[in-house]
Amino acid sequence: MADVLFTNVRIFDGGGEAPFTGDVLVQGNKISRVVKTAFGQRTPPIAGVQAIDGAGAFLMPGMVEAHTHFSWNDQPSLDAIQRMPPEEHILWCAEVAKRYLDMGWTSCVGAAAAKPRLDVVIRNAINDGTIIGPRYLAASQEITVPGGLGDTTAPHLPQHEFAFGAIVSGPHEMRRCVRMFAKYGVDSLKINLSGESITGMPSEASQFTDEEVAVLVDEAKTWGKRVAAHARSTESIKRCVKHGIEVIYHASFADEEALDLLEQHKFEHFVAPGLAWLINTCHNASQYGLTRPVVERMGYFRELEAAIESMKAMRKRGIRILPGGDYGFAWTPHGTNAKDLEYFVKHVGMSTMEALLSATAWGGPMMRMGKVLGYIREGYLADILLVDGDPLADITVLQDKNRILAVMKDGEFHRAPPVRAAGRAANTTRWAA
Amino acid sequence: MSGTLFTNVRILDGSGGHPVPGSVLVQGNRIQAVGRGNASIPTNGATVIDGAGATLMPGMCEAHTHFSWNDAATLAGIQTMPLEEHVLWCAKVAKRYLEAGFTSCVGAACAKPRLDVVTRNAIEAGQIPGPRYLAASQEITVPGALGDETLPHLPFPEFSFGVNVNGAEEMRKAVRMFLKYGVDSIKLNLSGDNFTPQSPADTAWMTDAEVAAAMEEVRMRGKRGTAHARSAASVKQALRHGIEVIYHASYTDDETLDMLEAARDRVFVAPGIAILYAMLHEAEPWGITHEKAVQMGYQHEWDHAVESLKAMHKRGVRILFGGDYGFAMTPHCQNARDLEFFVKYLGFTPGEAIRCATQYGGQIMMKPKELGLVKEGYLADLLLVDGDPMANLAILRDPKRMLAVMKDGVFAKAPPVRAGFSVQADLGVERAWGRAA
Numbered sequence: 032m033a034d035v036l037f038t039n040v041r042i043f044d045g046g047g048e049a050p051f052t053g054d055v056l057v058q059g060n061k062i063s064r065v066v067k068t069a070f071g072q073r074t075p076p077i078a079g080v081q082a083i084d085g086a087g088a089f090l091m092p093g094m095v096e097a098h099t100h101f102s103w104n105d106q107p108s109l110d111a112i113q114r115m116p117p118e119e120h121i122l123w124c125a126e127v128a129k130r131y132l133d134m135g136w137t138s139c140v141g142a143a144a145a146k147p148r149l150d151v152v153i154r155n156a157i158n159d160g161t162i163i164g165p166r167y168l169a170a171s172q173e174i175t176v177p178g179g180l181g182d183t184t185a186p187h188l189p190q191h192e193f194a195f196g197a198i199v200s201g202p203h204e205m206r207r208c209v210r211m212f213a214k215y216g217v218d219s220l221k222i223n224l225s226g227e228s229i230t231g232m233p234s235e236a237s238q239f240t241d242e243e244v245a246v247l248v249d250e251a252k253t254w255g256k257r258v259a260a261h262a263r264s265t266e267s268i269k270r271c272v273k274h275g276i277e278v279i280y281h282a283s284f285a286d287e288e289a290l291d292l293l294e295q296h297k298f299e300h301f302v303a304p305g306l307a308w309l310i311n312t313c314h315n316a317s318q319y320g321l322t323r324p325v326v327e328r329m330g331y332f333r334e335l336e337a338a339i340e341s342m343k344a345m346r347k348r349g350i351r352i353l354p355g356g357d358y359g360f361a362w363t364p365h366g367t368n369a370k371d372l373e374y375f376v377k378h379v380g381m382s383t384m385e386a387l388l389s390a391t392a393w394g395g396p397m398m399r400m401g402k403v404l405g406y407i408r409e410g411y412l413a414d415i416l417l418v419d420g421d422p423l424a425d426i427t428v429l430q431d432k433n434r435i436l437a438v439m440k441d442g443e444f445h446r447a448p449p450v451r452a453a454g455r456a457a458n459t460t461r462w463a464a
Numbered sequence: 465m466s467g468t469l470f471t472n473v474r475i476l477d478g479s480g481g482h483p484v485p486g487s488v489l490v491q492g493n494r495i496q497a498v499g500r501g502n503a504s505i506p507t508n509g510a511t512v513i514d515g516a517g518a519t520l521m522p523g524m525c526e527a528h529t530h531f532s533w534n535d536a537a538t539l540a541g542i543q544t545m546p547l548e549e550h551v552l553w554c555a556k557v558a559k560r561y562l563e564a565g566f567t568s569c570v571g572a573a574c575a576k577p578r579l580d581v582v583t584r585n586a587i588e589a590g591q592i593p594g595p596r597y598l599a600a601s602q603e604i605t606v607p608g609a610l611g612d613e614t615l616p617h618l619p620f621p622e623f624s625f626g627v628n629v630n631g632a633e634e635m636r637k638a639v640r641m642f643l644k645y646g647v648d649s650i651k652l653n654l655s656g657d658n659f660t661p662q663s664p665a666d667t668a669w670m671t672d673a674e675v676a677a678a679m680e681e682v683r684m685r686g687k688r689g690t691a692h693a694r695s696a697a698s699v700k701q702a703l704r705h706g707i708e709v710i711y712h713a714s715y716t717d718d719e720t721l722d723m724l725e726a727a728r729d730r731v732f733v734a735p736g737i738a739i740l741y742a743m744l745h746e747a748e749p750w751g752i753t754h755e756k757a758v759q760m761g762y763q764h765e766w767d768h769a770v771e772s773l774k775a776m777h778k779r780g781v782r783i784l785f786g787g788d789y790g791f792a793m794t795p796h797c798q799n800a801r802d803l804e805f806f807v808k809y810l811g812f813t814p815g816e817a818i819r820c821a822t823q824y825g826g827q828i829m830m831k832p833k834e835l836g837l838v839k840e841g842y843l844a845d846l847l848l849v850d851g852d853p854m855a856n857l858a859i860l861r862d863p864k865r866m867l868a869v870m871k872d873g874v875f876a877k878a879p880p881v882r883a884g885f886s887v888q889a890d891l892g893v894e895r896a897w898g899r900a901a
Contacts, residue, residue, distance in 0.1 A: 118582035121548045122555060126591055152548040161552050 033081050034058045035439075038074045040085035040417065045092045045391040045406035047384060050423070055090060056080070057413040060442035065409055083448055088436055089421055091387065092405050093137025093414030094429070095394020096165075096355035096368055097303040098280055101127045101153055102145040103359025107319040109183055109195045109230070112145050112359075120146060124153045127359075128164025130366045134432060137414035137440045138398045141170035142259060142280060142303075142356070143221040145195060151216045163445065166398060166414075168219060171212035172197045173261065174205070174247070175223040179238045180230050180261065196223060202246040209250040219257040219278070222247055224267035228329040229312065229321075234263035235284055235330075237270070248274045257399075263334070265289055272296055278397075280356060281305055283338035285345065294348040301397050304342055305356020306374045307363045309335040316362040342379040352379070353397055354390050369429040376426050383423045413442040467491035468870070469507050470848065473515035475500075477838040478522040478822030480815040482854060488520055490844040493873035498840055513879055518867055519852055521818070522836050523567025523845030524860070525825020526595075526786035526799050527734040528711055531557045531583055532575040533790025537750040539613055539625045539659070542575045542790075550576060554583045557796050558594030564797040565860065567845035567871045568829045571600035572690065572711060572734075572787070573651040575625060581646045593876060596829060596845075598649060601642035602627050603692065604635070604678070605653040609669040610660050610692065626653060632677035639681040649688040649709070652678055655698035658743075658761040665694040665765050666715055668701060679705045694765065696720045703727055709828065711787065712736060713776070714769035721772075725779040732828045735773055736787020737805055738794050740766045747793040773810050783810075784828055785820045800860040807857065814854045844873040 035057045042065065043050040054074050056064035068074065076082050101124040104112050115123065131139055144150035150169035157164040173196035175181035181196025191198065197212075199205045209220055224239060226232030251258045259278035262268050265286050271279045272292040279302045285293070293300060312321060313331050326332065345352055354371035357363055372386040381389070395405025403412050417437040420428040428434045437448035468490045474483035475498065489497040489505045499505045531554040536542050545553065554574075561569055574580040580599035587594035603626035605611035611626025621628065629635045639650050654670055656663030663669065682689045683706075690709035691702040699713050703723045709732045716724070724731065743757045744766060757763070777783055785802035788794055803821060806812040812820075826836025835843050848868035851859040859865040868879035 116578065116582075117547055118551045118578050119586075121551045122582070122586050122591060125552060125555070148546065148548050152546075152552070156549075156552050161556055 034077075034079065035442075035444075036074070036077055036080045036082045037085050037090055037415075037417070038082060039068075040088055040090040041421070042407055043089060043091040043387065043423070044408060045388065046408075047388055047392070050089065052087075055407060055415070057415070057439070057442050060413055062407060062409055062411050062413050062415075065407055083417075083437075085417060085448075089418040090407065091416050091418060091422070092391040092394075092407055092411075093165075093416055093438070093440060094135050094369070094390040095138040095140070095353070095397055095405065096131065096136045097140050097278075097301060097353035097394070097397050098142040098305055098356035099131070099139035099167075100142055100144070100357065100359045101131075101139075101365075102149045103357075103365075105359060105361055105364045107316075107361040109181070113183055113193070113195045115145075117146055117149075120149060121152060124149050125156065125162040125164070127365050128153055128157060128162060128167070131368075132163060132165050132438060132440060132445050134366050134369065135416045135429060135435045135438055136165050136368065137416075137438065138166040138394060138404065140168045140278075140355070140397055141219065143170045143173045143196075143261075145172070147172055147197070147212070148215050154218075155216075165440065166400075166404075168257075168398065169217050170259065171217045171220045173221050173223050174199060174208055176200055176238050178232075180223045180225070180227045180232055199243070202242050205243045205246045206250050209247055209254070209256075213250075213254040213256060217256065219259050220247060220251050221259050221261065222276075223261040224270055225262050225264035225281075227261070227263065228331060228334065233330060234281075234334050235265070237264045237266040241270070241274075244270060244274050248276065268293070271300065275299065277301065278303070281338070282341055282345070283309070283334050285341040290341075290344050290348060293345065293350050297348065297350045301351050301353055301393070302342075302345060303353045303356050304338055306335075306338060306342070306378065307368075307371055308357035308360070309338055310374060310378075311362045319361055321362075339378050346379055346381060346385075351393050352389055353393055354386075367430065369427075372422075372426050372429060383426045386426055387422055413439055415439040417448055467496065467508070467510035468873075469505060469510040469512045470515050470520050470846075471512060473518055473520035473848070474852070475838050476519050476521035476818065476853065478819065478836055480813075480819040480823070482815065483519055483521075483852065488838060488846070490846070490870070490873055493844055495838060495840055495842050495844050495846075498838060513848070513868070515848060519847075519849040520838060521847050521849060521853065522822040522825070522838055522842075523595075523847055523869065523871060524565050524800065524821040525568035525570070525784075525829055525836065526561065526566045526789075527570045527709075527732065527784035527825065527828050528572040528736050528787030529561070529566075529569035529597075530572055530574065530788065530790045531561075531569075532579045533788075533796075534575075535790060535792055535795050537792040539611070543613055543623070543625045545575075547576060550579060551582060554579050555586065555592045555594070557790075558583055558587060558592060558597070560797050562593055562595045562871060562876045563866075563869060564800075564863065565847045565849075565866050565869055566595050566799065567847075567869065567876075568596040568825055568835065570598050570709070570734075570786075570828055571649070573600045573603045573626075573692075575602070577602055577627075577642065578645050584648075585646070595871065596835075598688075598829065599647050600690070601639075601647045601650050603651050603653045604629060604638055606630060606669050606674070609663045610653045610655075610657045629674065632671075632673045635674045635677045636681055639678045643681065643685045643687060647687065649690045650678060650682050651690050651692065652707070653692040654701050655693050655695040655712070657692070657694060658765060661760065664761055665712075666696075666761075668695050668697040670701070672701065672704075675701060675705045675707075679707065699724070703731065708732065709734065712769075714740075714765045714772060716768075716772040716775065721775050721779060724776055724781050728779065728781045732782050732784055732824070733773075733776060734784040734787050735769060736802075737766075737769055737773070737809070738799075738802055739788040739791065740769060741805065742791075742793040750792050752793075770809050777810060777812065777816075782824050782827070783820060784824050785817070798861055800857070803857045803860065814857055817857060818853060844870055846870040848879055
């Protein structure tokens with residue numbers, strides 16, 4: 032790969048300071064130099080290095096999606112996801128992985144796959160260059176209980192292939208299930224600790240015995256895996272802290288006790304609320320039959336309100352809130368994930384700076400690469416976006432593919448910046464003349 | 465109106481003749497005009513590609529493709545790849561074929577039931593790049609024959625490379641399953657293969673009742689039957705039952721040749737001789753010495769195959785190229801090597817060899833009037849090749865010589881653009897061109 036020098040860019044380095052004008056040199060897959068330059072100062076070219084004049088564009092770390100489901104296929108129900116055959120499903124995942132990178136997500140944290148090996152295979156295929164995609168941590172299926180969120184079997188169709196999640200009952204089955212996913216090579220185990228109102232099991236309900244959860248956590252620790260939980264209910268949030276479950280998805284109904292617990296352990300957990308799901312289920316899903324009265328009856332308006340209050344409170348207490356989550360349904364299509372940053376600003380009260388940091392500085396540790404990822408700093412991995420505009424002034428520019436001028440992952444351009452045409456007739460191509 | 469105009473090219477039209485200088489205009493997905501000599505074609509806003517004397521020829525058609533063979537040395541090595549990885553493998557290989565100049569491929573069997581169908585659908589939907597593709601079934605076989613990879617203590621169907629059937633009704637059921645999945649062709653293993661010593665090449669395995677049941681279903685759905693048929697008995701069986709594509713046909717007697725000649729307007733023979741050659745001469749890294757290959761019967765088969773194919777060629781039977789690439793000893797995308805074999809061992813002229821890949825390709829792709837030639841109105845599947853394949857067929861398997869690949873009017877591999885400022889790059893192209901000319 033060629034070394035690249037970005038000149039004349041506004042550098043947002045992920046440290047929380049205002050951006051500054053300067054140059055960034057990428058050598059190999061690392062950032063090797065970050066310098067401030069004075070107004071109008073020209074950096075001399077370096078031999079053998081491709082120089083890119085950013086013309087004042089905004090240069091920032093690649094974003095990290097903290098709650099990704101490549102295998103959700105932009106359909107309106109769990110059933111419709113599950114019914115896709117495995118051959119088509121893996122091609123779908125490959126297509127979506129590229130889409131995330133296109134949109135500036137250079138890292139994604141898998142939050143559950145719809146079939147046992149989809150996430151693992153995609154991660155491996157990205158790593159060995161078979162397909163194009165972000166850095167990826169592979170998740171298991173959702174682990175659930177009979178009748179719980181993710182059990183989509185029907186009484187007359189009890190075969191486990193019909194289930195969206197992996198269904199276990201009792202500590203013994205739990206251990207076996209974790210071992211199966213560990214054998215497949217997942218990076219994390221996903222457990223559904225609470226319900227989800229759209230499935231008929233309310234978000235405020237909880238499931239699993241403490242013993243089962245303890246077995247999961249214990250077995251995961253043995254294999255060196257991370258645990259992540261779908262936890263909307265009050266009880267499930269507290270359980271995450273109690274059992275040391277690192278990644279907490281949703282956390283809508285956090286009461287004072289839950290907030291206190293989270294605050295006490297705030298550097299042991301990440302919270303990714305996935306607000307997009309709540310907001311769009313409430314307001315943008317009527318064409319799928321989710322009209323206001325239907326959604327109200329389900330309880331989503333109440334949950335949205337509660338989730339916003341919870342996130343505001345967590346933000347005040349310095350708990351790490353990360354973007355992403357539950358994109359991949361019909362009303363939250365893949366690739367629109369940067370809306371989460373807008374939601375953080377609009378609903379949770381974050382500054383645009385905080386929102387950007389949630390996708391960058393906190394993304395590094397979320398990827399378990401805190402010392403090498405998430406900043407524009409010397410020695411860090413070269414995951415870099417070049418943005419036309421200022422996300423600190425208008426966070427929504429990150430939702431527009433055309434405004435994301437370039438995406439670099441690991442020192443290589445996935446999308447190279449547009450080059451100005453050099454005075455040649457645009458429609459004439461000559462390979463030799 | 466936009467489009468692409470290739471100027472200053474040598475047109476090798478794919479019908480077997482020598483190239484002529486000219487220019488070719490592509491609009492939409494069709495060849496709009498072919499101008500011979502200096503006859504100029506109005507550009508009408510088309511992108512002009514100055515070919516600088518390169519050869520413009522039809523995209524090649526591979527008549528016997530196995531995307532899902534994963535360059536392993538054994539059938540078991542192919543079969544043990546898990547499903548998810550296997551799909552991604554097929555997708556990757558499909559793209560490689562296209563970029564190597566194969567704008568059409570005829571699937572000849574896949575290693576798991578839906579691999580070919582899913583890959584074809586994904587190509588057609590634009591989800592992945594790949595050639596035009598006809599999707600095959602798995603190999604349908606009988607217990608003990610080629611493709612039955614189950615073991616006595618592991619009798620499970622998932623262990624089998626092919627689908628094992630016993631009797632006409634099981635055959636019918638298997639064929640219906642594949643037709644339900646949406647295949648374009650049903651593949652029957654009528655003969656054995658020296659690759660599997662328990663079922664050597666000169667044997668036959670299926671009953672006429674089984675083959676008849678399969679072909680009845682195939683006809684009812686308007687699909688195509690294809691056969692792995694190395695032995696004379698199996699070739700005759702294929703012809704008796706109206707199987708359209710005969711793979712291998714190594715062993716023939718006079719009766720077989722007469723039957724083939726009589727059916728020459730409806731059958732295609734794709735011998736896939738590369739695997740025979742490779743097993744004999746190039747498989748030592750995988751434990752198959754020349755001596756061992758001879759023992760396995762490969763020399764015997766090679767000698768017969770050469771004679772059979774020469775005789776078929778004389779009798780005007782359409783012999784197509786491609787076949788059984790995707791093993792360790794015949795890795796994917798070296799397929800154009802078959803053309804060299806045709807000339808060297810079967811007595812084809814280079815023009816005849818190229819016609820196997822072009823004009824006959826359009827025919828086996830079921831598009832005889834619109835695919836496989838550089839001709840007005842034909843689909844724009846085109847290759848721009850640095851050099852003259854008529855003088856040196858080997859350039860067709862050199863990625864550097866494959867300057868551009870167009871499928872359906874769209875570049876799958878765009879021609880390199882002359883960089884106005886880079887003198888070095890220019891010289892590189894000139895030098896390469898000088899060698900070829």
